[in-house]
Amino acid sequence: MRGHAARAAAFVADEERTAWHDRSLWFVRERRDAASREVPEWETLRNAAARIKRHTLANLADHLEAFEANARALGASVHWARNAEDHNEIVLGILERHGVRRAVKSKSMLTEECGLNPFLEARGIDIVDTDLGERIVQLRREPPSHIVMPAIHLRKEEVGLLFHRELGSEAGLSDPTRLTGVARAHLRKAFLAAEAGLTGVNFGVAETGGLVVCTNEGNADLGTALPPLHIASMGIEKLVPRAEDLAVMLRLLARSATGQAITAYTSHFHGPRPGGELHIVLVDNGRSALLARDELADALSCIRCGACMNTCPVFRRSGGHSYAATIPGPIGSVLEPARDANAHASLPLACSLCGSCKDVCPVRIDLPEQIRFLRADLLRHPTAPRSRRLGLAISARVLERPRLAALLGALARCLAPLLPRRALGAWSRGRELPPLPRHSFRSLYRRGKRSPIDEAPRSTIR
Amino acid sequence: MSDAFRSDDRARILADVRAARVPDPGLPDLVVTDSAGNDRARQFAQALRAAGGTCIAVPDASEAAAAIRALPGFDTARRVVSELSALPSRHPGAPPKTPQDLANLDFALLRGLLGVAESGAVWLEPANVLLRAAAFLASEVALVVSHSDLVADLHEAYARIELGAAGFGCFVAGPSKTADIEQSLVIGAHGPRTLSVFLVEDAGDPRS
Numbered sequence A: 001m002r003g004h005a006a007r008a009a010a011f012v013a014d015e016e017r018t019a020w021h022d023r024s025l026w027f028v029r030e031r032r033d034a035a036s037r038e039v040p041e042w043e044t045l046r047n048a049a050a051r052i053k054r055h056t057l058a059n060l061a062d063h064l065e066a067f068e069a070n071a072r073a074l075g076a077s078v079h080w081a082r083n084a085e086d087h088n089e090i091v092l093g094i095l096e097r098h099g100v101r102r103a104v105k106s107k108s109m110l111t112e113e114c115g116l117n118p119f120l121e122a123r124g125i126d127i128v129d130t131d132l133g134e135r136i137v138q139l140r141r142e143p144p145s146h147i148v149m150p151a152i153h154l155r156k157e158e159v160g161l162l163f164h165r166e167l168g169s170e171a172g173l174s175d176p177t178r179l180t181g182v183a184r185a186h187l188r189k190a191f192l193a194a195e196a197g198l199t200g201v202n203f204g205v206a207e208t209g210g211l212v213v214c215t216n217e218g219n220a221d222l223g224t225a226l227p228p229l230h231i232a233s234m235g236i237e238k239l240v241p242r243a244e245d246l247a248v249m250l251r252l253l254a255r256s257a258t259g260q261a262i263t264a265y266t267s268h269f270h271g272p273r274p275g276g277e278l279h280i281v282l283v284d285n286g287r288s289a290l291l292a293r294d295e296l297a298d299a300l301s302c303i304r305c306g307a308c309m310n311t312c313p314v315f316r317r318s319g320g321h322s323y324a325a326t327i328p329g330p331i332g333s334v335l336e337p338a339r340d341a342n343a344h345a346s347l348p349l350a351c352s353l354c355g356s357c358k359d360v361c362p363v364r365i366d367l368p369e370q371i372r373f374l375r376a377d378l379l380r381h382p383t384a385p386r387s388r389r390l391g392l393a394i395s396a397r398v399l400e401r402p403r404l405a406a407l408l409g410a411l412a413r414c415l416a417p418l419l420p421r422r423a424l425g426a427w428s429r430g431r432e433l434p435p436l437p438r439h440s441f442r443s444l445y446r447r448g449k450r451s452p453i454d455e456a457p458r459s460t461i462r
Numbered sequence B: 001m002s003d004a005f006r007s008d009d010r011a012r013i014l015a016d017v018r019a020a021r022v023p024d025p026g027l028p029d030l031v032v033t034d035s036a037g038n039d040r041a042r043q044f045a046q047a048l049r050a051a052g053g054t055c056i057a058v059p060d061a062s063e064a065a066a067a068i069r070a071l072p073g074f075d076t077a078r079r080v081v082s083e084l085s086a087l088p089s090r091h092p093g094a095p096p097k098t099p100q101d102l103a104n105l106d107f108a109l110l111r112g113l114l115g116v117a118e119s120g121a122v123w124l125e126p127a128n129v130l131l132r133a134a135a136f137l138a139s140e141v142a143l144v145v146s147h148s149d150l151v152a153d154l155h156e157a158y159a160r161i162e163l164g165a166a167g168f169g170c171f172v173a174g175p176s177k178t179a180d181i182e183q184s185l186v187i188g189a190h191g192p193r194t195l196s197v198f199l200v201e202d203a204g205d206p207r208s
Ligand code: SF4
Pocket: A256, A301, A302, A303, A304, A305, A306, A307, A308, A309, A331, A357, A360, A361, A362, A363, A364, A365
């Protein structure tokens, strides 16, 4: 089975694009840094957010019941889906009861996870993603490559070509403003024709039974302001207990995601609009199973800001599609193998354990620790790459025996510089082997102990 | 599928969730920001500008109306939805009945209930579906907010909002925007291409 490394190879083959992708995401990371520095109580907010989400997870069943009761009291219908199939059937049922043929949908990673679009299309329902980036990848018939910037892997010329082919815009267009104008006109028609608006949910509020959806384009707001039928798909982990908890979450979310103080639109839905219907579909699809795994349950705190992707040295250089998963990047490397170890065995290996994701995560998920845990777990799995399992098995044997380790170390210091570069595989591509030290760390350490001030520093300098 | 089947699903999900034992750190204390010395109006204007909007301070409601009349294109605009009594709505032909009737809306003039200094966001609770749709459909949006309704941050905002009392409420910070093509910022992804906020010093009733 092709793993992350093989898929990444396809992406990095285009060096120019890789460098550009890397720069684009790092730029977003820097904007996040600048935005966070403008808030003196940033770390207090992160601590508060982490506790709010952990507390919610610890009492999730109670909060879900409260949320459901309050949402119903406001006139919303609440549905429960154990898995993706149930979710899709429930949404289809609602659409069919209303005779809906055309629907618009704003960004929702959950409906991606459930494969809702192909499911509805196969049943004759025209479903249009209205977030510009999502519309682009929908027209290309590919999944988003990033949870906040779905088309970050594409160049503007490619979008121009796509719009020319699919939307009949003039050939050779590549100016982002004009391309956005083309999409605006195209999507305005879809909005006006839509008989239902589907959305994801950023936060559900247990004490009020309300939903919060954040967008910069205003597409979720348009999609729910025009047609009277609103269907909101929501993972069961999306709750916060109280209205005031939204303040903490929203102050962190946009700053972490794009470096904005807040998204252009933060809509709060409490019940259906007059004369309309609001359906909330609560989806488990593996979440309760994840909640039961002590080492990993924290990952359900994720608020999908994407900061861990923007900072990840692997994601920036390998592209979101190399993860072949709904959620890519560091958090995807936890969530996806936890859901399906067979399909995503290589993801915990797509990580240098540098820890940068943990430093930026607004809800303080210990991603490197979870990835390390999954790595240990997955390497025991029969689908793990043989070379990795063998390599680790050998290292374990050697490191258990200090004498053998010292001997092999000395041997390696003599022989490694003589090896043909090819023997080092991908590691030698674009890099030179650094000059190897003449003495092992152990011998330096031993000497350092004898004369800690004089000798140790000098030998490291040389 | 029958409802009985569905209620089994509900029970099963809740049981699965309950079976997981997750340690509870308890809810944190409220976050309080020391904002006493802040110049809220200035902070608000700056934050709004960063979000692509414009903040215009006016002494009173009638000056706000005059300033809106002076907005480029307002004079000749054919379609206006207004919540401000000094500036009537305009619509050629029959009055709009559904949100779809507002498809080519030029201006939306709405009342903002709160302004958040830290982020330049304005809290709206449109009173009906037409006003609500107007906020997202119009090419130009003008909001009127009273200076005394500026709060420091979202903590203060949620302390003042009675969440759930209105079926729909929204923080609006700047016009519609996207950076989905090569990270280039484009204003006017869908609805509003401009957002002007008129900050009224001596409000009285900002609607009048
Ligand atoms: S894991 Fe943390 S940083 Fe990554 S998307 Fe989720 S909340 Fe953001």
